[in-house]
Amino acid sequence: MGAEKHGLDLLAIEKKRVLVRVDFNVPQDERGAITDDTRIRAALPTLREILRRGGRPILMSHLGRPKGVDPKLRLDPVATRLSELLGVPVTKLSASTGPEVEAACASAQGGVVLLENVRFNAGETKGDGALAAQYAKLGDVFVNDAFGTSHRDESSVSGVARLLPSTAGHLLEAEIRAFQRVLDKPERPLVAILGGAKISDKLAVIDNLLDKVDCLLVGGGMAYTFLKAQGRKIGTSLCDDAHLETVRSALAKAGTRKVELLLPDDHVIAQKFAADAPSKVVSGDIPDGWMALDIGPRTQALYAQRIRTAKTLVWNGPMGVFEMPAFRGGTEAVGRAVAECPGYTVVGGGDSVAAVELLGLASKIRHISTGGGASLELLEGRDLPGISSLRTPV
Numbered sequence: 001m002g003a004e005k006h007g008l009d010l011l012a013i014e015k016k017r018v019l020v021r022v023d024f025n026v027p028q029d030e031r032g033a034i035t036d037d038t039r040i041r042a043a044l045p046t047l048r049e050i051l052r053r054g055g056r057p058i059l060m061s062h063l064g065r066p067k068g069v070d071p072k073l074r075l076d077p078v079a080t081r082l083s084e085l086l087g088v089p090v091t092k093l094s095a096s097t098g099p100e101v102e103a104a105c106a107s108a109q110g111g112v113v114l115l116e117n118v119r120f121n122a123g124e125t126k127g128d129g130a131l132a133a134q135y136a137k138l139g140d141v142f143v144n145d146a147f148g149t150s151h152r153d154e155s156s157v158s159g160v161a162r163l164l165p166s167t168a169g170h171l172l173e174a175e176i177r178a179f180q181r182v183l184d185k186p187e188r189p190l191v192a193i194l195g196g197a198k199i200s201d202k203l204a205v206i207d208n209l210l211d212k213v214d215c216l217l218v219g220g221g222m223a224y225t226f227l228k229a230q231g232r233k234i235g236t237s238l239c240d241d242a243h244l245e246t247v248r249s250a251l252a253k254a255g256t257r258k259v260e261l262l263l264p265d266d267h268v269i270a271q272k273f274a275a276d277a278p279s280k281v282v283s284g285d286i287p288d289g290w291m292a293l294d295i296g297p298r299t300q301a302l303y304a305q306r307i308r309t310a311k312t313l314v315w316n317g318p319m320g321v322f323e324m325p326a327f328r329g330g331t332e333a334v335g336r337a338v339a340e341c342p343g344y345t346v347v348g349g350g351d352s353v354a355a356v357e358l359l360g361l362a363s364k365i366r367h368i369s370t371g372g373g374a375s376l377e378l379l380e381g382r383d384l385p386g387i388s389s390l391r392t393p394v
């Protein structure tokens with residue numbers, strides 16, 4: 001970063017209407033009360049800076065996946081919570097486009113304006129250009145601070161960014177810097193840990209990371225497609241037969257690129273996918289009728305050793321069915337080793353973040369990503385539309 005000006009520093013903000021795309025897609029209980037306001041808090045540094053520099057923030061966000069207007073997904077509870085956290089009045093509008101909204105945004109003085117859920121608009125998720133032009137009328141400049149939706153080419157994310165002077169807010173910038181630190185010239189050894197159930201989501205990540213990492217640790221349900229591809233017996237463990245060939249190519253690529261790709265060699269197994277299923281530890285092959293639901297203690301120790309010596313590390317996906325205490329040991333061991341790792345550590349993806357929080361280790365991780373899908377696309381080496389559309393360098 002250095003002393004060089006970038007991002008928000010380069011945007012003229014004083015007396016300007018600053019349209020900000022935030023991610024206020026917060027969890028709510030059945031009565032609509034917000035159960036976790038982390039995403040609202042995450043936007044505060046950018047909003048405080050805009051207010052301090054005399055700008056007038058006009059905020060846009062989605063909430064849930066409405067099909068048209070859905071009264072349960074209005075942003076009023078968010079406005080109340082935001083006002084409490086920010087300590088300034090928040091004017092919540094009941095729409096996000098049209099002459100009345102334009103007039104309200106033009107006349108707003110002091111405080112913050114929050115538009116209605118942008119996904120009430122047909123065309124938002126399709127990236128409709130006419131809708132983006134309607135949003136662009138509401139601001140003089142645009143700031144994207146919604147990392148969690150930056151992999152989507154949507155009207156309020158990339159569409160409006162192309163039409164106004166635009167840049168990244170502090171949250172988005174921190175995410176970009178964290179992934180740059182992992183993917184561009186990392187301090188070595190660079191270790192990646194991949195887990196979770198769906199291997200199809202991770203194939204492109206594996207392919208890209210094999211060009212960059214020194215060591216790749218694979219766990220979770222996705223490991224068993226690898227083990228089957230190597231000719232091991234995996235019982236009834238998760239396996240995606242459609243991807244056996246791709247996995248064989250990944251194993252070959254790891255060999256050519258001299259990447260140490262480690263797979264579990266002992267497992268916690270059960271006969272059914274249930275929290276109360278009796279379990280045991282086996283090494284090597286998994287017997288017929290049994291499924292692996294976690295990595296075993298020997299694998300945990302080996303992975304922890306590689307993790308502790310990493311200078312840069314990225315982790316996406318749990319090592320087992322961490323939601324069930326009997327199959328949490330692998331994810332816990334890996335989480336503890338990541339927390340103890342003195343290198344630069346990044347955790348991304350909804351489930352690994354949930355695991356780190358469940359284990360009380362979040363404060364020991366250098367960067368916890370706020371976007372599951374977006375972080376996976378960065379690890380795939382892809383450009384995110386919400387970033388590449390910004391007109392001012394981040």
Ligand code: AMP
Pocket residue numbers: 195196197198199201219220221222238292293294317318319320321322323351
């Ligand atoms: P994903 O959405 O692909 O990142 O997968 C996350 C899910 O994978 C979590 O809900 C875990 O419970 C699940 N998972 C991890 N390991 C296994 C396993 N060995 N068998 C079945 N599910 C698993």
